[in-house]
Amino acid sequence: MEEEIYPIAIEDKMKDAYLSYSLSVIIGRALPDVRDGLKPVHRRILYAAKELGLTHEKPHKKSARLVGEVLGKFHPHGDSAVYDALVRMAQDFNQRYQLIDGHGNFGSIDGDSAAAMRYTETKLTEIAESLLSNIDQETVEFVDNFDGSLQEPEVLPAKIPNLLVNGSNGIAVGMSTSIPPHNLGEVVDALLHLLDYPNARLETIIKNYLPGPDFPTGATIVGNDGIKSAYQTGKGKIILRAKSKLEKSGRHQNIIITEIPYQLNKSKLIEEIADLVNKGKINSVADLRDESDKQGIRIVIELKSNGDPELTLNRLYKYTSMQSSFRINLLALNDKKPVVMGLLEILQHFLNFRKEIIRKHTRYDLNKAENRFEILEGLKVAIDKLDLVIQIIRSSKEKAEAKAKLVEQLEISEKQAQSILEMQLQRLVGMEMDKLEADKVDLAKKISNYKKILAETAELNSVLRNELKEIKAKFADPRRTEIIADDTKAEISKDDLIKEKSAAISLSYRSIIKRSEDFNNLKAAKNDYLIDAVQGSSLDQLLFFTDQGEVYNLQVHDLEEHHGLATGDNLNKYLQIPLKENVVSLNILSKNKQTDFYYTFVTKSGQIKRTAAEEYRSNYSHIRAIKLADQDKLIKVIKTDQEQEVIVVSKNGYLIRFGGSSFSSTGRNTQGSRAINLTDSDQLVYFDKYEANSYLVSVTEDGRANKINLAAFNSQQRNGKGIRIFSNQNYRLAGAVSCSAGAEILLTAKNGEIYPISISKIPETTPGGNMYQITKDFDFEKITSVNKIISVKTD
Template structure:
């Protein structure tokens, strides 16, 4: 033969070779069959174990013997791959229903490896035997093994829906499967329901029969949206959470972890918790011990005195594998093709497969029974003509001659003639003849039953139902994984990591911020004064509005608590402000639904109102108001129908309804609050309170106070009323106070002066201003602020 060389592009050859490899991995190694839920290696292990006689009621034999049987006859791969697969089928923390009964060290949930195969022993479990039942009775197809010397099953008969019951996981080329285990009784109930109602809705099956996966290690499944998604489309994600309980031990409380998520290494979980404690991310833990034994998992987390167990658990769920996700991908081989299937489709495939197996088994039994019945017919004929039979046998020289004569004389088949020749003389006894007749009647009934199964669909379904109920009665057990149906509980928010407690936050004139639980602990340092306090909880959000129109965000729980004589921390520890920017207002915003607004006023007299919820953000700072060469002077919380009072530097005050201007978004400029002269600007505003005074202080230290009720209600964007009569005065600032309060007057040269409000003369709008700082030589007053006292 002459040699011929055909040129082939390397990319085409690579493409073909990789495709062949991919198909080999997908079909021959990595993915389970939708019918029996097994990969080839697992199927071969179970079949080889049966062939070796390693049944559940027999003695164990060395694992190495079984591995050798599998390698030599069916699975020409590495021995470690076979043994690893065998070990996994024997582990109660990996398999919901173990298929291998292992004797010896088969590894642990701590990640310990199994002992070598020469040390361990193995045999089939009763559940595994239900997968192999009737396999020699033509129930499934067989094929040649790798070298063509033996036959192996393409699929096991599988009397239980093993794909869902034990689940499967594997990575093929370009695809992977991740099928969680389920409770056998629930899966069978779902199959029975689908047999009864072929058009059953998925929601009904989930609600009444199969609520979700059931893991061998127990734990909790949080939320059911992921379950519904996976069962509907074949893909989804569920959240698994460790089960725990709280135990009291003297003054301490202990968290006891009793069940952990599926496929989680217990030792690594303990290591994760220890690392959190060492890094001070879990400060409430004083001791950590693994007290697990043969009775189950028990991880003890001892808490410090006064620690909140629920808060600690939330931190553990957030930062450790005590809460983890499990991705579901219901991918399996359907007629040797990989396919992602929903729950109902998988159940339907199992039903169709079992019907086929039952039909094959019935045909096998029918043929066997009919053959036996045919033989009995021949025996009966022989007994009825016994003398003739004896004569033929006596007069025949050879067995073949006797057989031929029997066929001809008795008008029977060769098989019947052969059975007559093999008949023992004892069968001629009267009692034996009666047994023969009884067996014939019994066979006739069975043949009738078999034909009915093959002919009538309802009879076939009834047979399958009875079979499934038998499996349920034999292997059913209680669900291990409970399902928390509330999907919101799967989300561990910041609130879940923070202990809720009362919080009072104060800010001083010199920028010192302090958090504690009571007003009685408020105090400022020497030569400093509190100018703002807010009250809420550790779950709330602090908003710092700056004169540049920015709002800085800080969670209350992020502030360090200070008690007793401590004055707090500098605000710069928490917020980095540009040098030219100043905080003008401190507010607290609850995480709950807020129905109030923030009212803003700028130097140019622009006022705007924005819903508080617009400022609920996780950003460190955002734009609070749109400023165009303007400056923000104050921000206050208000209700929709509150009245506003605005003060200008030239000594005008206007009071108007808050309803007179509409609410707008964050990045807006607002509306005109007061009509200002060219050389004037707004200097203060407040929410109207008829019990308060407007305390006005000029740049040279003159002041008066006017009851707010003295200012008449006007339309917005008016000129307003005069505060004082002398038009040459300029206000350094204004404060809105009650008579028992104090104000802080600060000069540009750093000097400060405290004035009691009840010492300032009261006038009407347009009244005189009185000198209140005769004893202090101010260069020029820079700021006027109300001082907050402890009982404010």
Template sequence: MSNENNQHNHGNIKTIDISTEVRKDFLEYAMSVIVSRALPDLKDGLKPVHRRIIYAMNDLGITADKPHKKSARIVGEVIGKYHPHGDTAVYESMVRMAQDFSYRYPLVDGHGNFGSIDGDGAAAMRYTEARLSKVSNWIIKDIDMDTVPFVDNYDASEREPAYLTGYFPNLLANGGMGIAVGMATSIPPHNLREVVSGIKAYIDNNEITIDELLDNHILGPDFPTGALMTNGQRMREGYKTGKGGVIIRSKIDIEETDKSARLIVTEIPYQTNKAKIIERIAELVKDKSIDGISDIRDESNYEGIRVVIDLKRDSNPDVVLSKLYKYTSLQSSYSINLLSLHNSIPALLDLKTIIKHYVDFQINVIIKRSIYEKNKLEKRLNILSGLNKAHDIIDEIIELIKKSAGDQESKEQLMSRWDFNEEQAKAILDLQLKRLSRLDRDKLHNEMDQIKERVSYLNKLIENTEEQNTVLKDQLTDIAEKFGDDRRTETISDSVMNIEDEELIPDVKTMILLSEEGYIRRVDSEEFRIQKRGGRGISVNAANEDPIVISTMGKMRDHVLFFTNSGKVFRTKAYNIRQYSRTARGLPIVNFLNGLTNEDKITAILPLRNTKEKFKYLTFITQKGMIKRTDITMFDSINQNGKIAIGLKDGDQLVSVMPTTGEDTIFIANKTGKVIRISEDIVRPLSRTASGVKGIKVEGDDVVVGAVTSFGIENITTISSKGNFKKTAISEYRISGRNGKGIKVMNLNEKTGDFNSIIAARETDLIMIISSDGNLIKTRVSDIPLLSRSAAGVRGIRLSGDNQIQTVTLEYRKNGEENQEFEEE
């Protein structure tokens, strides 16, 4: 090619910097995605595709009061006139607008198969039908009253609204999700009644805080699928900064059956797939990531979700539940990202600002529709005034029309001769002669009066801010009454987003019972009524031949230490012990506690929290009067095979284990009713394998039956085997050296029986006494009389036959903590 040709071609080519061009093109693409596809508008809460679907359906007359029409007809209208994208994308958007599990308040009323919460797709658009829902009417209402601007469509062949009137607060009520370029939005749905309440509160007080809105009006997201939701600090941050999150958990009930328990899932987190959740659970069971599940089946129907998870006989429902929350979508996180288009610019806004912009927009719409209505009424009033005037000169007008050469001359004559304006003259000429002669003057006057009154009100509305606010509040109240419903998502207090297994389990009080034959269970202590002293109690044992021998109180997240007759200790969490009803037998402890053999017998149980700042030692008391202190940190790590806790001598066994501070005094009680009080610090700390030293002298067949510490108490409660009890001030127990015989603390006789228990209780606490026939009585410590050390006490529980007190449990109660005030009749 010649140099001349090269120069000629070069003259038609413009040299540009490629990085500049790519940057410009990508920015244009990004802005197109942001503005025209992915983000909802702050005014009507709709993305362009949703807005176009609603507008096209309204334009076709497929409203809530008209019959459904084929979805394919609607999709064709949308893509042909307004949305130059794929028909599948438009149809899928319309399908979501019709799903009551996707939209809190569906905008489309679908007829046919519109998919399911199991992830099933909708039927092809040629099979389904749709129309606008009643809610959508309030999103597009008054669009023909010059309330919103119209813009050209993609090829300038049609006009479409830039946004809809949006009387229904769609952005907050239905929320929205979208991923643009470099940004995303995730606005959760809310309860309409709460949203309206919050907007009205803002209208009444523009200085209202976001905290006040959240505390009194908008309580947080309200998802269409219900479930449970945390409402902690991250949620509040979301509404204050525009970015935050909540945890959503399935609503799961635990049902006890005769053979085992089962979990019933009735509500699942928003935007999760039920079928995939069930599939995931099956996988976890198969690879043994979750133990304890025997079967899972989906019993859901048109009435709602019901997934049944059957548990194995020896499994703990709370543990299985916590694992399901952790490893499946039965618990999921939802990010709050309040990003939307404000005047075509992406803006991350807080809750109050969103409400403010909504109110400003709605006031603007009210003013515009009022001006439109006023102008229309004034035009009508002008015509009515002309007709009224014409009524007085009707014969002359008829004569004029007869003599005129045509309409134009008649109009000009009317305007020049009687001073009618052009609209009035046209209206007179448009009337049929028979109607002109029969004009009902009273009817005209009534209509004119009504129009004048309405115009006067509209002038006031256009000028008066208070009137505008009243109209908006009334309008919102009407919407809330028509479409509002109760909250579906329950809130639970939890500010931590990444919740560990243990934190999913409520840290409530629980009672642990162990029978003589080694059956263990947890029981809710609230199942037992508080009774007056001397009552018979209620049954806690289904098998009278297998009495309860150890009972203790703790909290669900406590470490529970189990001490055996061989001096070993095992450890688990309280929530790992399965909960049963008060009359159930429970589960053999050898099946539950790994490492425990059939030869091991549990002789003491100690629920223990991480309280190293308060307690420094574990103090052990044996049946033969030995006492030992060991540093509490030596029990931090206990494997499933257990470890040595105390070196027991032949014929001896552990009676009591308690945490101590190092500065307490210890009360050790014998079966014969003698108690010794010694200072803890006279017993030097020993290793785990040590046997300890003599604490109290035990003679003959006498044995130690219990021990307590003086930490935080003023009185000592003592109980005999026949059910007598009393309180005695600790000042009546002198401190002595170890290995003494002790002092008499209860006047025992045939009626009182042997000494049974010594309890360190405060006045706010409760005592639960279990008899050998399996009856439990729960009584207030404050109801136990304060008597001298040598007194026999009063009857605390009424025993029948040869029954005796088997075990006694103390339930700690803080000051002000409510008790169950049921009394036995």
């Protein structure tokens, strides 16, 4: 024929070639079948082992013998691929239920490779044989091997639900599967329940029968949301955590790791821990050693005498593979198509498959029994007419003639005639005759039972139920992996990595912040003074409110701890607060939810607002604290309850005192209510709680001051004009503070100079009294602000 060449676009050719390759990888290599849970290479290894007679009760044979059998007959790929698959089927840390019984070095959980196939020996395990049970009874389809010279099973009969029991991992083209192993007894219980209740709910299966994966290396699954998601949708993620215990060793405590997450290399885990210790991320470890042996894993982490076991474990979970995630993707081949399935779907596919296998081998047994029954019937006829049979045989010149005469004269089938001709004379003995009759009765019962199984669904289900119960009784073992249902324990938060301890924090006039264990260690640098201080826990949150209505947050444990003469660090080391913003208040928010207190705000224009403290708990670096009008500024924020009396002081010298019940609490981003009725030329300069034993110290811009007992100011209605602090209406306040009798205040001049002064030097008056010059000895142009100096001395 004349050669014809057709032009084809390279894109089309590449698409066709890639599609063929993809299908080959998906169906022929990478994905397991939903029925027997095996990939082709594993199926071929098990079938070849059976063909070689490597059953569990027989001696082992060289692995190379089995690999050669697989390569030569069924698997046209490299020997290393076959041997690697065989090795994994023999590893007790890889397979929940081993399918290959291996002798020799088959690798270790430390990542050591198996010895060469010429040194190791293999045979099938008993549970693997249950995958091959009834395979020679026409239960599964056989297909041609790679060269058409032999046939191999398309799928194994699989009495055990291997897809779930041993799981599977594989990467195909554009898809991958990741099915975790499960406990055989639990899977069988789930199958039995689904067999009895076909419309069973997934929640019932999870709660009562199959709570989650069960890994060969044990460990712990933290949280069950990922399990539920995977079982419902076919996709999910679970958190695996190593198991450990504490042991006392003299003055030290040791953390003993006894189980590690699935498919984690133990040696690499130890390297990870050692690396953390060397880098200083974990400073409580004195020694690290591996004491694992044939009895199991034992990694010893010896702690220093002051080491905190819980804190150390949390850091190990956070920074090493002691806690890792396992992705679940229940993808398998169903009718040669890759499908992501939920748990119920996988279980139902297995039940349907086993029902079909039972039907097939029941039909096989029925045919065999009926054939045997037919032969026994013929033998009985022959014995009853023995003389005629002998006469026919003697008178026949050849076997074919004898067979034809027997069929005609005894009115039997050719099969029966053939069996008569092959019958041994010993069958004519009386005992054999009785056995023949007994065999007929037994076969009749079997035939009746086989027909009943094939005809009645209930009988078929009964056979499957008994089969599953036998499998469970024979192979089930206790669960190894513990499941902690609490999903909140799955994630290790930053707080879990911090040892809780008391903390005292101070903020100075020059924005120097210091953290120490208690107030006794707080001090300011030369020519600097502490103007704010709080006390709490290393797990608490600091809130820095600025005059622009923002609140910046900082975790206490993020502050470097200072002791002794150290004065701390500049605040900008921890927070990037714009230059236009000034911190007006420092507060601390406990790690525990706060339901009994509020933050109360007052602005320069006279607005007051109270908001629940919890609204300021945030993971953001800063959030809006209060809604401010144009040109308005926040002057102070204090912690109060809903009834707390407060005072506000204006620049023109008015003070108003009123109760917290006179205004309502509002949300975070609100303006609030009017605190005082200000004139256009006035604004607020101070705000605080009302405390009866305290003094109000007021300082004018030109350096005059007085102090008045706060009890002298009567409580009024909110939004009133207030009470005069001093008589001269020309004075303008630079600021005011509420403090005790022995306190000190800090005056700031316009030129930047600061001047501390004891309030004992300031004359005491009554509302509307005189103001007294207190800055005669100071060199200043104008007082711009007044702060209370914090005393941190304790007894």
